[in-house]
Amino acid sequence: MSAVLTAPPAAKFTPEDLFHLPDQGMGYELVNGELKELNASYLSSYVAGEVYGALHDYVRPRRLGWCFPAGVSYRCFPDDENRVRRADTAFHRLDRLTADQAQAEGHCTVVPDLVVEVVSPRDLAYEVDEKRVEWQEAGAQLVWVIHPVRPTIHAYRADGTVRLFQRADTLTAEPVLPDFRVPVADLFRLPTAAV
Numbered sequence: 214m215s216a217v218l219t220a221p222p223a224a225k226f227t228p229e230d231l232f233h234l235p236d237q238g239m240g241y242e243l244v245n246g247e248l249k250e251l252n253a254s255y256l257s258s259y260v261a262g263e264v265y266g267a268l269h270d271y272v273r274p275r276r277l278g279w280c281f282p283a284g285v286s287y288r289c290f291p292d293d294e295n296r297v298r299r300a301d302t303a304f305h306r307l308d309r310l311t312a313d314q315a316q317a318e319g320h321c322t323v324v325p326d327l328v329v330e331v332v333s334p335r336d337l338a339y340e341v342d343e344k345r346v347e348w349q350e351a352g353a354q355l356v357w358v359i360h361p362v363r364p365t366i367h368a369y370r371a372d373g374t375v376r377l378f379q380r381a382d383t384l385t386a387e388p389v390l391p392d393f394r395v396p397v398a399d400l401f402r403l404p405t406a407a408v
Contacts, residue, residue: 288320
């Protein structure tokens with residue numbers, strides 16, 4: 214008689230469990246009860262910072278809303294109340310995220326108006342697209358998927374239109390921030406030594 218060995222089922226995590234991990238689970242998302250490690254690279258992190266800086270520099274003096282760098286955890290997906298995602302950068306209009314909500318503890322439950330996902334070399338294309346779809350189905354009006362190596366930006370709007378921005382183009386953020394403009398090349402410009 215032979216015995217069949219089976220692995221015990223993997224432990225299912227909850228959104229609250231993330232807060233008990235080192236650094237409150239900053240390097241993870243939660244999908245279907247499983248921890249998903251984020252795959253940031255130096256280049257993707259740098260580009261995410263440049264995008265955050267451009268948005269922040271535009272939004273703050275105009276008092277248009279909240280601009281968050283990577284790190285905020287979102288629990289705002291109606292099809293799965295236990296899913297937790299993290300955007301590389303996110304923007305919320307003031308009329309959609311109040312000061313009280315922005316100062317609350319825990320995962321943010323308000324869908325960002327603009328979500329930025331920066332692709333890293335270890336990211337799988339279908340997983341990036343899955344995240345983009347999840348953000349849009351939750352109510353994000355605009356999702357930028359940024360490919361630093363190419364370098365390109367795909368802008369996915371809630372109306373189903375998609376626009377490709379290349380290095381020579383000027384990035385826009387309609388309909389979320391209609392007057393926002395930044396040269397795409399500026400977001401991918403790497404620092405050089407002073408001469």
